[in-house]
Amino acid sequence: MAPRAVVLLSGGLDSATCMYLAREHGFEVEAISFNYQQRHSVELTAAQRLAATCGANHTIIDVNLRAIGASALTSDIAVPKGGTHLQGEAVIPSTYVPVRNLVFLSLAYALAEAKDCSAIFTGVNAIDYSGYPDCRPDFIASFAQTAALASKSGREGRAPEILTPLIAMTKSDIATEALRLAVPIHLTWSCYDPQTAGDMLKPCEQCDACLLRAQGFAALALQLSKEVIFGSPVKVA
Template sequence: MKKEKAVVVFSGGQDSTTCLFWALQNFSEVATVTFDYGQRHSAEIECARKIAEELNVSFKVLDMTLINQLSANALTRNDIEVSAQEGELPSTFVPGRNLLFLSFAAVYADAIGARQLITGVSQTDFSGYPDCRDTFIKSLNVTLNLAMDKQFVIHTPLMWLDKADVWQLSDELGALDFVQEKTLTCYNGIPSTGCGECPACQLRNAGLAAYKERKSAGELV
């Protein structure tokens, strides 16, 4: 474990919670930062708060609702249907979200003396979101370091993992049951296995089923 302080961009979902457990194994002190961007369900923020309290890590909420003044999307508007059409960005894409979140996470990290940033973005399961790509993260890391004259490191433990791999990682971290039972990924605000119908639930649950099948078949490496 590195004797360094880290900040996890944290939503209380499967991916960021797995990243939180990863951070707890790799850094001596871990803080979380959660963003209120007017998401459909305040339950997401409360879920993140409860997880942070249970794992005894600091929890900070930053107000990013200004995003709603600039764009409309299915994650912040109940009157927009969750959908995805070939060749177009999904209706759940929030323009600039990860750019803003990671930038403000860096400002917060600097304020508390942290240089390590962790985010759960994945290019494998990025759902068409351009701000989940590895090239974007690397570019932003350079930009933050230049803009703030500090040496931040953005860690992306899930970048090349599909959802089955993410479940495997949570299992290896001793957190599979915790992640399965206490996180909220569902677009309809239902914790654990969720509604089972929205794209987030389908991706999460299919990944878990694939991981369990792989594990029972002894195919893990």
């Protein structure tokens, strides 16, 4: 029987690449996504489509982080545009959601224990390192230790390994890997601030997430469609 792994699947390029890597390494994938009342909840549609293309089981959990707010993704705070944060600022951007990865990893760990999974894949990477404190390697290592202490699987010596295969990659590295793995990149969604166009939602092409993604593909110097560079518009449900 193939080993099983939980993959945190937001619907974006990084998490989709992580899911396809998990499959390449022989894991049966249990994808987990979160409806946290995010501004860009259209990413859940992307996650559902991606999970289906990978043949993964898919669980969506409701976690109302809008009740906490304090983030441009879960409140009326404006999403920053123009790539200000991409220019090397040391401040944590307003798109940071308070301890989101701690919450999500905890729930992913619970699913891994319930489904007897031996690994958890998360797509945190070096690009997020300086801006988001819950994307740092030392946070991941500390969480793994704490979760093992707090869980039945950890006490029994079978704690799932937390794998971060993208941690040292740039966005262009991740784009290259996604192309190698034949990830359906046009189905992924990265934009923080979806724009309405008739009955469709389309990427804004101006937020940090859109610009970082576009920069990653631009570095490859390939002829790629706009749907690959920014993601395809999605019909409003």
